[in-house]
Amino acid sequence: MRDVPTKVCCGARGGGLVMRDRYCFEEVEPKWQEQWEEEGLYRVGEDSERPKFYQLEMFPYPSGRIHMGHVRNYSIGDVMARYRRMNGWNVLHPMGWDAFGLPAENAAIKHGADPASWTRENIAHMGKQLRGMGYSYDWAREAATNDPAYYKWTQWLFVQLFKKGLAYRKSQKVNWCPSCATVLANEQVVNGECERCDTPVIRRQLEQWFFRITDYAERLLRNLDAMPGWPEHVKTMQRNWIGRSEGMDLDFEVAGTGEKLTVFTTRHDTVFGVTYLVIAAEHPLVERLIAGQPNEDELRQFVSDVIAQDDIARTADDTEKVGMFTGGYAVNPASGEQVPIWIGNYVLMDYGTGAVMGVPAHDHRDLEFARKYGLSVRAVISPPGAKLDGDTMECAYVEDGVQMNSGRFDGMPSGEARPAMARYFESSGKGRPTVHYKLRDWLISRQRFWGAPIPIIYCERCGQVPVPDVDLPVVLPTGVKFMPTGQSPLLGCSEFVNTKCPVCGGPARRETDTIDTFVCSSWYFLRYTSPGSDDCAWDKSKADYWMPVDQYIGGVEHAIMHLMYARFFTMVMRDLGLVGVDEPFKNLLTQGMVLLGGHKMSKSKGNTIEPDEIVAKYGADTARLFTLFASPVERDLEWSDEGVEGCWRFLQRVWRLVHRCVEGRESSRLAEGRVTAATAGMAADGSAVQRVRRAAHAALKKVTEDLGVRNSLNTAIAAIMEYVNALYSLKDQAFAEDGGDAAMAEAIDLLVVMLAPFAPHIAEELWHEVGHSESVHREPWPKYDPDVLTVESVEIAVQVNGKVRDRITVSVDVSEDAAFEAAMASARVSAAIGSASVKKTILVPGKLLNIVARRESP
RNA sequence: GCCGGAGUGGCGGAAUGGCAGACGCAGGGGACUUAAAAUCCUCUGUCCGCAAGGGCGUGCGGGUUCGAGUCCCGCCUCCGGCACCA
Numbered sequence: 001m002r003d004v005p006t007k008v009c010c011g012a013r014g015g016g017l018v019m020r021d022r023y024c025f026e027e028v029e030p031k032w033q034e035q036w037e038e039e040g041l042y043r044v045g046e047d048s049e050r051p052k053f054y055q056l057e058m059f060p061y062p063s064g065r066i067h068m069g070h071v072r073n074y075s076i077g078d079v080m081a082r083y084r085r086m087n088g089w090n091v092l093h094p095m096g097w098d099a100f101g102l103p104a105e106n107a108a109i110k111h112g113a114d115p116a117s118w119t120r121e122n123i124a125h126m127g128k129q130l131r132g133m134g135y136s137y138d139w140a141r142e143a144a145t146n147d148p149a150y151y152k153w154t155q156w157l158f159v160q161l162f163k164k165g166l167a168y169r170k171s172q173k174v175n176w177c178p179s180c181a182t183v184l185a186n187e188q189v190v191n192g193e194c195e196r197c198d199t200p201v202i203r204r205q206l207e208q209w210f211f212r213i214t215d216y217a218e219r220l221l222r223n224l225d226a227m228p229g230w231p232e233h234v235k236t237m238q239r240n241w242i243g244r245s246e247g248m249d250l251d252f253e254v255a256g257t258g259e260k261l262t263v264f265t266t267r268h269d270t271v272f273g274v275t276y277l278v279i280a281a282e283h284p285l286v287e288r289l290i291a292g293q294p295n296e297d298e299l300r301q302f303v304s305d306v307i308a309q310d311d312i313a314r315t316a317d318d319t320e321k322v323g324m325f326t327g328g329y330a331v332n333p334a335s336g337e338q339v340p341i342w343i344g345n346y347v348l349m350d351y352g353t354g355a356v357m358g359v360p361a362h363d364h365r366d367l368e369f370a371r372k373y374g375l376s377v378r379a380v381i382s383p384p385g386a387k388l389d390g391d392t393m394e395c396a397y398v399e400d401g402v403q404m405n406s407g408r409f410d411g412m413p414s415g416e417a418r419p420a421m422a423r424y425f426e427s428s429g430k431g432r433p434t435v436h437y438k439l440r441d442w443l444i445s446r447q448r449f450w451g452a453p454i455p456i457i458y459c460e461r462c463g464q465v466p467v468p469d470v471d472l473p474v475v476l477p478t479g480v481k482f483m484p485t486g487q488s489p490l491l492g493c494s495e496f497v498n499t500k501c502p503v504c505g506g507p508a509r510r511e512t513d514t515i516d517t518f519v520c521s522s523w524y525f526l527r528y529t530s531p532g533s534d535d536c537a538w539d540k541s542k543a544d545y546w547m548p549v550d551q552y553i554g555g556v557e558h559a560i561m562h563l564m565y566a567r568f569f570t571m572v573m574r575d576l577g578l579v580g581v582d583e584p585f586k587n588l589l590t591q592g593m594v595l596l597g598g599h600k601m602s603k604s605k606g607n608t609i610e611p612d613e614i615v616a617k618y619g620a621d622t623a624r625l626f627t628l629f630a631s632p633v634e635r636d637l638e639w640s641d642e643g644v645e646g647c648w649r650f651l652q653r654v655w656r657l658v659h660r661c662v663e664g665r666e667s668s669r670l671a672e673g674r675v676t677a678a679t680a681g682m683a684a685d686g687s688a689v690q691r692v693r694r695a696a697h698a699a700l701k702k703v704t705e706d707l708g709v710r711n712s713l714n715t716a717i718a719a720i721m722e723y724v725n726a727l728y729s730l731k732d733q734a735f736a737e738d739g740g741d742a743a744m745a746e747a748i749d750l751l752v753v754m755l756a757p758f759a760p761h762i763a764e765e766l767w768h769e770v771g772h773s774e775s776v777h778r779e780p781w782p783k784y785d786p787d788v789l790t791v792e793s794v795e796i797a798v799q800v801n802g803k804v805r806d807r808i809t810v811s812v813d814v815s816e817d818a819a820f821e822a823a824m825a826s827a828r829v830s831a832a833i834g835s836a837s838v839k840k841t842i843l844v845p846g847k848l849l850n851i852v853a854r855r856e857s858p
Numbered sequence: 859g860c861c862g863g864a865g866u867g868g869c870g871g872a873a874u875g876g877c878a879g880a881c882g883c884a885g886g887g888g889a890c891u892u893a894a895a896a897u898c899c900u901c902u903g904u905c906c907g908c909a910a911g912g913g914c915g916u917g918c919g920g921g922u923u924c925g926a927g928u929c930c931c932g933c934c935u936c937c938g939g940c941a942c943c944a
Contacts, residue, residue, distance in 0.1 A: 022896095191941095233862045233939080240861070240940055247944080265944060278944090321942075346942045356944045364859095365942065438943055556938080629882070630870060635863095636937090638870065642883050650882085656897085715872070718881035725881090728898085797877040802925045804877050828911095842924055844876050852924045 023655040025619025029761040033134055041777060042136045044092050046545045053089035054546050055081040056525055056585075058554030058562070059096045062122035062144075063103055066129045068594040068601055069555065071611050072627040072637065076591055076713065077553045078135045079628065082757035083707045085136070086781040092546050094528040095130065095137040097123050099146035100517045102180060102196065105450040105482060114478070115450045119146055129611065133620045134760050136777070141531040145520035150527065151452035152473035153537035154520050157569075159455055159466040160576055161211060167444075169464065171207040173282075173350075174443055181484030182447045183208055185516065186440045187241075187561045209445035209454060209513065213568045217242055217437045219582075220567055229587035231634070234559045241560050243438025248422060249353060250431040252277060252330035254285065255338055261285060261330050264352030264436055267362065268421055269414045271334045272406040273380035275370065276358040278323060278342045281306035282349035289326040289341060299324060299343070306345045321346045321369050333430035334421070335407065344369065352436050360396065361388065367396040380405045381414050442565065444516040449482035449489040451514030459501035459508040468502050474510070488512035521562055522569035525549055525584060537578070544580045556590040563588070589711060592636035594627070601639070609639055621759035622648045628758060629717040651762055654724055654755065658766045661731060661744050685792070688733035689743040693788045695730070696747045699723035700784040703754050713758075720754055727751070745770075753779050797848040798823040800832040804848075816843040823849055 036042065046052075057077035060070055074095075081093040097119075104115035111118075123144060130137070143150055161167040175184040179199035183206060188195045213220075221242045224235045247266035254261050263277060279285060281303045290299040302324045323344035330341050339358075346365065347356055360370035361379040370377055379388035381401040388397055400414045409417045425431030445454060453474045455467035467474055477496045482489035490496050490512035501508040523537070529546045530538040554562075563585070570584040593600045596607040614623045625647040631637035684690065699719050706716035727747060734740040748770055756763035756776045767776035791812060796819070798806045806826040810819050820841050823829050829851070836853035843849050 236862055237939055243940090243943065245943065263944080267944085319942075344942095346944090348943070351943045353944095359944095363944075365944080436943080438940095559939080632871080635871095640870065640883070643870070646882050653897095714870095715881080718872075721881055795877095799877080799925075802876095807877080840924070842876090844925095847876050848925090850876080850924055 023619075023652055023762055023765075025621065025761065028765045029132070029134065029620055032761050032764045033131060036134075036136075036775070036777070037131075037139075039775075041775060042093065042138050043140060044090060044138050046542060047090045050088060050090040052546060053081075053084040053091045053551075054525075054549045055084065055091055055093045056528075056549045056552050057095075058552075058558060059098050059521070059524060060126065061098045061101060061103070062119055062126055064122050064125065066126050066611055068609055068611060068627070068639070070130075071133065071623055072594055073553055073555070073591055074130065074133065074135055075624040075627050076589070076633050077551075078133075078624070078760075079707070079713055079757045080551055080553075080711075081136050082760065082777065083781065085777070086753075086757070086779060087708070088780065092141075092528065093135075093137055094141040094143075094531075095135070095139070096141075096143035096524055096528065097126075097145065098517065098521050098524070099123065099144045100151075100451045100514075100520055102448060102450070105448055108450075109483065115482075116146070116476075116478075119144075132615060133611075133624065136760070141528050143524060143527050143531060145452075145517070145524065146450075148473045148475055149532065149534070151520065153527070154452045154515060154523070155455040155467070155472050155474060156469065156537060157523060157573075158452075158515065158519070159469075159472075160578075161572060162456070162464075162466050164572070164576070166212045166215065166572060167209060168212065169207055169209050171205060173203045174206050174208055175201045176204040176206070177201055180448070181486050183443055183445065185443045185518070185561075187442075187564075208443050209511075210441040210443055211519075211568070213442045213565075214437060214439055216568050216571055217244070217439050218435075219571055220439075220564060223567070223583055227583065230585075231588060231590055234556065234563065234588060234590060237559045238564055241439065241564070245436050245438075247434060247436070248425060248431045249434045250333055250357070250425060252333060252339075252357075254289070254341070255329040255331055257288070259285065259288070261341070261355055262353045263355045263357045264434065265357055267359065268425065268431065269403065269409075269418045270359040270362045270380055271332065271357065271421070272403075272409075273359040273361050273378045274332055274339055274357040275360060275376045275378055276340045276342055277330050278344040278347050278356050278358055278369070279326075280347040280349040280354040281343055281345070283343075283347075283354045285355075286326070286343060289328040293327040295327075299326065303343060306343070309345065319345070321365065321372070323369060323373060325373075333425065333428075340375075342373075350440065351438065361390050361393065362396055362398055364396045364398070367393075378405060442516075442568075444519055445513035446516055447486060447488045447513055448484065449476070449480060449514065451517060452476075452520065453490065453496075454511040454513050454515055456511040457499060457501060457508045458511065459504060459506060461506055462501050462503045462508075465501055465503050465508070471502065488514065490514075518561060518565050519569075522565045523573070525566070526570075526573070526579065540578060540580075543578075547579060548581045548584055548586045551587045551589065552585040553589045553591060555593070559590065589633060591633050592631065594637050594639060596639045598638070614644060618644060618648045619651075619761070621651055621762050625651065625717065625759055628713045630714070632714050633711060650721055650724070651759060653728075654751070655762065655766070657724060657727055657731070658748055658752065658770065661727075661735075661748050662770055687737055688730050689737050689739050692727065692730050692734045692740075692743045692747050694791075695723055695726040696750045697784040697788040700750055700754060700782060701789070704781070704784065707757070717758060720751070720758075723751065723754075750782060752776060753782060794846050796844075796846065798826065798829050799848055799850040800829060800853060802850060803832070805829050805832045808849075812846060814843075814845075816841055816849075819843050819849045820851065823851065 055077055057073050081091050085091045099119050104119045107118050108115040145151060158167055175189045177184055177194035177199055179197045180194060184194060184201065189201050193200050221239060221244055224238060227235065245266055247264055248268045249262050249264050250268060250271065252261045252263065286303060290296055293299055321344065323342045326341045326343055328341040329338040331338055347354065358366045358370065360366040360375065360377040362381060377390035377393065379390045380403060381397065382388055382404050383397055383399065383401045403409045403412045403414055403417045409421060412420065422433060453476060455472060455474045457465045457467060459465055477493050480489050480493050497509050497512060499508055499510050526538045526543055529542045533539055566584050570579065571582055573579045574582050596609060599605060599607055601608045611623060622644060626644045627637065629647060630640065630643050702719040703716045706712040731744060734744055752763050752766045753776060760777060763776050793809050793811050795807050795809045797804045798808055806828040808822050808826060810822055833853045836855045839852045839854050841849060841851050
């Protein structure tokens with residue numbers, strides 16, 4: 001049982017206009033939730049008559065219970081969905097479950113249960129919690145990624161990628177988390193640690209499945225330029241992650257062997273300044289270069305040290321650059337000069353060509369390295385009006401300048417030398433312009449149980465064979481032992497592994513790795529458009545109707561991984577002709593975190609507030625209202641129990657206001673009153689009726705702009721609060737005037753309608769109590785009446801030299817001269833001017849008059 | 859180091875270059891009450907002043923402007939992301 005706050009709960013039920021002490025959310029909220037569900041208030045279908053709006057929030061992992069971050073995320077989305085709906089859009093607002101993943105498996109291991117039922121129970125519980133929040137989802141479209149009916153299509157999509165050559169297997173050094181006992185994608189490694197469990201990641205050479213996202217690097221990057229609906233910081237993060245770098249591959253010849261050693265550089269204009277090359281310890285030439293060297297053993301030791309050190313130490317801030325001379329030399333393709341080839345720990349094999357040219361005069365790192373090992377330094381670009389001396393320079397010169405020591409390019413500005421030298425290299429075949437990306441292919445295979453099996457069959461005769469469509473889904477077997485051993489648990493399940501080749505019918509083995517859960521979440525927004533469809537992943541015509549998602553909302557922690565994978569997937573789907581858009585999310589909003597005591601709420605820190613407790617004590621509307629009001633949506637929100645109380649008090653205040661206005665006025669209010677409300681604009685100047693109407697339409701204008709244009713929910717709520725305050729102070733006076741009932745009826749209607757997107761339950765209850773029979777959530781969003789807001793006179797500030805000295809009331813269209821005259825009548829203004837003479841005046845209509853006065857110089 | 863974002867009362871936060879501090883919280887005072895809670899009204903940036911009134915105030919220093927929290931230049935601090943990427 002919940003702990004119900006004091007006082008008698010509710011008064012009479014059934015629409016009677018009985019004044020109640022208190023808004024009884026315990027009764028009202030479930031009542032309307034059931035009612036809405038029953039009448040299918042939030043069900044949607046395609047409708048060519050109305051503009052569509054696809055409102056989506058990132059679906060949750062069913063970890064067991066919803067947390068405040070969910071409440072905030074989904075409350076923001078719900079306000080937007082409701083606002084759009086009331087404005088006549090056909091709104092798709094679905095919810096589902098990102099249900100594969102490690103926690104289910106780990107929980108199952110810990111409790112000896114099975115991940116499927118653990119997940120099922122969590123979904124059931126969290127679904128109940130979300131329903132209790134009153135979110136306007138079309139639950140008929142609910143999807144869960146662990147449902148065979150869903151992952152059938154995840155597997156099918158994998159097969160499509162495989163057939164296009166976008167899914168492939170290769171052996172590579174990959175990131176391995178020893179604690180999770182599985183490989184990780186590059187994106188899942190944060191500071192050398194597993195992003196999930198913070199265990200230091202180790203590198204293992206393994207054969208794994210990859211998606212060729214690098215093929216889409218350029219498109220993923222370019223499209224960002226045409227995505228004004230995304231926050232700049234997210235686009236920047238993606239650009240950095242993609243890491244496009246334009247430059248040249250230059251071929252050096254290994255002296256005496258005729259072998260090519262290619263380096264990548266963005267500064268080919270400094271090539272005459274190369275005094276050494278450095279290659280990665282893993283570089284294929286290492287073996288040939290060091291074999292037979294007098295210090296071969298020492299070199300081998302160094303190489304294996306670097307390879308071992310590499311990953312963990314490399315990410316440390318202050319790892320020292322170390323290197324060793326291989327004994328080999330390379331020929332500079334520009335000058336023909338021979339330079340030593342070194343091995344260095346700071347050169348990465350998996351970026352560029354795994355080899356770099358050392359130009360210490362013009363690169364900070366190279367200079368540090370050269371000074372450390374006594375390598376020569378040669379300046380080839382001089383700064384304007386200065387001379388560089390390679391032997392003595394202490395700081396690399398990295399700017400543009402004029403070429404020197406550069407053969408026939410001497411004297412050229414480096415900006416001109418670059419294209420000239422590029423042409424030279426290209427024509428001589430010693431170099432070519434290239435683009436390299438930091439982005440790596442996406443590693444999608446996992447050695448864990450709780451995921452969609454990769455639908456591939458290995459046949460000795462036919463090789464890798466995709467599972468035919470008719471055999472999908474490849475269902476996860478039950479009763480598997482899945483202790484994390486570092487190998488897929490499915491490996492031990494012979495009924496699963498052993499199968500027949502779909503091509504030749506011969507004996508074959510199934511792939512036992514499962515698919516990264518990020519794959520499942522890369523297309524769920526498409527599945528929502530065709531819930532439950534059995535013969536396709538989604539119906540193209542429906543997807544084309546709904547896509548793209550018009551407003552996507554989620555945490556910024558998904559700025560790179562999820563948001564880039566989903567973009568990649570959508571592009572691939574488009575190339576396959578399965579969907580008509582290139583980009584899935586038109587507008588993106590990244591909401592801030594929920595903090596308690598300055599730190600992100602988290603179970604491990606123990607600083608959480610349970611949504612259930614708040615809902616039990618104050619109701620869902622209060623919980624929603626607080627998370628929306630306490631902070632602008634994009635910024636972090638500091639939890640405050642007092643702030644929650646404030647929102648609760650506000651809703652009670654609304655409740656009392658509406659009841660007091662309705663009490664005993666059955667005859668004069670409602671329809672009759674509303675008709676005359678339209679003519680109440682005639683109300684006498686300064687009357688309470690006029691002020692009520694102004695307050696109503698001013699609030700409506702503000703809330704409309706804040707919701708429709710600015711996504712500024714906290715200020716919209718503030719405007720409603722202000723409006724309620726105004727009604728409290730005006731109502732008695734207004735009721736005493738002619739037309740007061742009508743004006744107040746209109747005012748209360750507008751209040752309830754404006755409140756509906758934020759606090760849907762109390763709004764619905766009040767809406768019915770003031771005499772409406774349809775749902776307030778079917779009510780069209782009202783339009784404010786500009787005529788009500790027009791005023792004849794206005795109070796403006798009078799400034800003297802920028803300082804406010806007085807306020808005067810003038811007509812709205814007052815001339816500057818007339819305003820000045822009125823201002824001069826003020827003793828305070830004339831005192832402020834004193835003996836100075838007025839140089840000029842500036843009138844900002846409706847705001848202020850500034851009088852510029854200067855004392856004559858003596 | 860590089861790239862973002864942010865610095866405003868006791869606190870969360872408002873302010874298309876135009877009256878800084880809306881709204882909420884916390885706090886003071888009052889009404890109602892036998893009393894308390896709840897509610898309603900009211901005050902609340904800071905300094906000087908009995909008051910009227912005035913001075914000072916949006917991280918710091920400059921600048922543009924009749925007018926700057928807002929625009930420009932140079933810093934400081936905090937938060938987030940990337941970080942040997944050649």
